[in-house]
Amino acid sequence: MKREWERIKTMEHFEHIKESAKRVRMNPERKREIRGRLLSFMEKSPVMAGEATRLMNTARFWSNRPEHIGMLIKRLILSPMPIALIIALLLGGGAAAAAENTLPGDVLYPVKVEVNERVRGWVAVSDDAEARLQVDLAARRLEEAEKLAKDGRLDADVRAKIEANFDDHAARVASRIEAMQSKSDGDTNAVELTSRFEASLRAHEEILKRLAEEKGDDGSVASIAARVASVSDTVDAVRTEAETGVASSDDDGDDTNKVDRKTAAERAQKRAEQKIKDVKAFFEKPSAAVAPDAEAREKIALAEKLLESGKEYMKLGAYGKAFVTFQESWNVAQKAWIVLNGSIQIGITDPATPPQPGVVPSPGVVPPSPSVEGEAALEAEKRISQAASKISEVRRFLSIRMGVMTEETAKKVEAQLVAAEKALGEAKNYFSVRAYAKAIVMARESKELAEFALKIAVGGSVDPSVPPTSGGATQIIQKVTPSGEVEIEIEDRDGSGKFR
């Protein structure tokens, strides 16, 4: 060593040191790593400006250099770090795992949100990966709300937090989608993403509504459901736009991306097939706590039809349209899947499903029955929302199929849809004047008209010349049963549809 010191004998020598100092470089692997992090930071920073320091600390925390842990603790304590990081640091990796299943209000919940989810954010680099993550996280907030609501732990305070957090994730998805669309028109990723988000939102909306209905609600659950509904309406609009972009790429004569579209369509087909299979597995499980409801079966039938349509498009070489149709099939199946899965997890049943023969409902799950009128109102509300979603489903389908449908068919579908919308409007009017029985009938008719429109559109074995119902064929009978309950009976042409 002494010899080395003597090598630098003079300061003149030192002035030439610059050249050898140039050999000091970053470890190339670390350089790449940091570059990746920087890119991801830049991608998200429009919504996170000012958070650099927080993120830096998170990054440092995970940079896996145990020898600096003492300094780290100092830094953490010096800087205004979320308490969550400190907890995670003190408890080690176990805390992260333990935090995964926590709910708002639990001690480790901040670790889940501040540490685990943030770290996932660091790993997600591209727009697509980041957006998918945010879709998942938004869904996670809703699942938490559902579990809390089930246990009666969803108070106004927690609700506000969940809503704020949900809004945040939704906003991030929106900005990612925007970024994706600004890069290219007709981006299949954007379609997939919006479809994924919309399916998740609609399904959770449905679960939340069922929950509110079954467990009773002080308005918290309904408030979240309404928020989810409004976001999913927006997503739906974006999704339609993105789908139109992809579907129309078949007709623009530009074949440069044809191979990509074909691959995307094939992948979407596989996804849809798999999802349908998954949902059908539910139907085969007799042990399931919840009977798969009629709604889910209907959805699967539709998903299968869409799958077939998609295959036809494939044969025609219309890969953009095939992609959109497969994606739609997946979307419908996914909604069924989330609702079924969520219902089992939180132990609610579809109120429309009659109890299985021989199964006695436990007294604990019988919802409080405030009044017959209240119940009718709930039922009417539910039917109205079902009809509305059916109509929007058909509208969407129509926009996809527009190109291949004959003008005549399109007109017929449109006519049915207009009728359905009119019926829906009437149902809403009745509802507003508290004529719930009439509202139920109109909503039901609206939904049926929409379903019929869908059948024509799908081109199934329906004779479009026979409309399903007409107002005159439906009758409402309201009577008081011996036990004092008010019974509303709805008779339509096949005599079914009786409900209490």
Added chain:
Amino acid sequence: MNESQKCEFIELYDAHADALYRHAYFRVHEAGRAEELVQETFMKAWEHCLREKELPENPKAFLYRVLHNRIIDDYRKKKTVSLEELQESGFEPAAESVEIDVVEIAVVRELLLDLHPKHRDIVVMRFIDGMTPSEIAGITGERENTVSVRVHRALGKLKEAHEKRMGKNKDNGTL
């Protein structure tokens, strides 16, 4: 910030990351911290760009300025350095480097880290980064003349430290 600005910014990283790392490497005691400083510098710089809606006019000087300020922050947070930390802080020589250079660099670095930060900083900028006094002035916010004077003084200090080291090594007579 649009896509082309993002690309430009990443190009800045590709072009200057190594030089900034080198700068930090000779100024802070842990090599690991030097890497972090580079990352933090670019993040801070990006936030600045977002606020200003454009890339800085002289990006290189700007990046050095950000890095300089972060290092100063570190100095403030942490006054003393343990010997172990000094010894643990190895660095990654580029593959083609000859061993003698590695030792030389290590020696220079140790010598520099012995200096008071205010002297060390200016020597690193002047002799490691090869900046002109006017460039240094742009980073530290001092007048060019002041910088020249400080460079001169810092060199004196370095010489002192060097001689002291040599003397110490002679006394020990080993290693």
